Amino acid sequence: MSGFEHRRQEAEAHLKMQMMKEMSELMRRTGLPPMVVMREAVRAIGLIYRETAAAHREPACCPCGWRPQEACDLEYLGQALLEASRRPRARDLGGMQVLGTA
Template sequence: MLAHLSENERRHEEAQAHIRATIMNEFCEVMRKTGLPPMVVMRLAAQAVGSIYRETADAHSGPAACPCGWCPREGTDVDILCSALLAACTRRKGRDLRSMAIAGTA
């Protein structure tokens, strides 16, 4: 399945799958342990992502900033996060063969 992807695309897909599985497991565990409804737990998860962003942005700002080169831009970054959330929440139409990645040749 991942054979046709570049190394960067493969790492992206693996990271996305790992993060999704981890969050799904914790989401279900929190609902099971607390009895809280799904939307309450989803709101808490969204708040956690926001606080992780803030902590990461703070670590990449100021005189003791992480040397990796990322420069947080809060407005743009939050817009990107909101767009990603909206895109993931939007109900997808059935699969359209025209939009699927080509896996090989016949």
């Protein structure tokens, strides 16, 4: 595993843990159902994207080199949501659940 991939996985685990903690607390405190809280979390990500993109519009604004491309960026983020939301596919028959007898 590359250093980048390791850092990416650490970031994903940290964000997941923090978001789960905050969303659970919000549901407990407000009584809102999970889908309402998840929708608001996704909206918050959209707002964070918009603010971050606005801060990166000028070439000299940040040394990271990222330049927002809204259509591509939003497609990329939407695809990440879809991929993470789907159940992982079984890689082989040995990992599949037995549903009956033959």
